[in-house]
Amino acid sequence: MEFMRVSNIDTIYKKGTGDQAVIVLHGYGASFKDLAPLHSYLDPQGLFNWYFLDGPLGVDIGMGMTGRAWFPIDMMKLQIAQMNGTFETLFADHNPEGIFEARDRVMKCIDEISQIHSKVLLGGFSQGSMVSLSCALQDVSKISKIFLLSSTLFDQDLMNEKVSGLRDIPIFQSHGQGDMVLPFSLAKRLSELLEKNVATYEFHPFNGGHEIPLNVIERLKEFLIRE
Template sequence: MRRVSTRLGELDCQVVDAVPEGASPELAVVLCHGFGAPATDLVPLAMELVDLKPELGPKVRFVFPAAPISLSALGMPHARAWFNLPQEVLMGQERDWDKFAGSTPDGLVQARRGLMSLLSALSAATKLPYGRIALGGFSQGGMITTDVALRLEEAPAGLCILSGTLISQDEWKQRATKRTGLPVLQSHGRFDTVLAYGQAERLRDLLTDAGLPVEFIPFNGPHTIAPEVLERMAEFLHKRLVNR
């Protein structure tokens, strides 16, 4: 698979695909890394997903954006973030999840703008409408892609929330009612000490109550992406590829 570093909209990206020379992708998949990860953290997922579902290889373009905030000032020169998080969340000590779910994190608006600019540039470059672009991410990357998926003028092809959680609860609840039918794949570890498992269930219920079909994958593990989740994700993306 080819890998190219480029800039789309306001964000630096790694673009990975095996689309034949001269051909256009039939589906684009944008996957956003989590807080404190390097920009390239999720890039290996492209090959893993294609290995699991080879039909994705010649038809799907994977895009891995770098979050806009550098955490070098915290002594992590390669780490990045989409927006700021409370210290208690970062330390796995958050207990007031009701407060966190209702909050709009500092920097979310700017991150939203950056990701939307990427999607606009990607759509223009590939000639794909938003309905042929799937969004997803791990942890904080799942939060920003959920926020954007609920705001785009046109619904994306699908949404993958990997160990994400609920924020901006009132606004998400209102906007979700306008996304009825948007397919969602959501996974979360039952032993996640960073983002509570119960909060993932709350997010799932908010989306399903609004009419979004959510394939929810719980697993016995911590704050991670489990192998069985990748298998289901490959199937999920294949469905988005063939369903027009």
């Protein structure tokens, strides 16, 4: 693996033997290093060209440590919403502040990467999956597949308006039924919307929390290589 800049975003790149690219966006408080090891499990033959992008924002994750993020999150508001059961109003009715800026940054990367690879597969975990979905809703023309790991519904009115544009793009979604960060109830609402509007869509709920378990990795591996 090597470090590079792609359209002004720090990137870990793993060259493959094929001509397809996979762009991966990490979650809030993590970094491009966190998901980079996944390539060896998802692509043991090294067929894909992997691009792990680093979020542009530095965030304090406690104990003197910092991570990266794609857009800011008011953690106090998030925790209160989780405790009092009002999380569904936190994102579902609007776009999170800063997600459009993150989307535009990533779309510039997609533009650049699509010029040198035959296909671009896009996805991410948690906040990274939200940005991935926002990119696809804006312009899916350069994206061949989408994977959403522990994602959530946001701005339902906008999604209802634009989701038909995703009809011909295969989409993979997974979510833990015990997720304490992004509730399963909102993931299920997102799943119902996608299932109704996307021709090739698969949803993989699992017994677990805010994570990417082995059984999801196996299913995602199959999804990525499927024609």
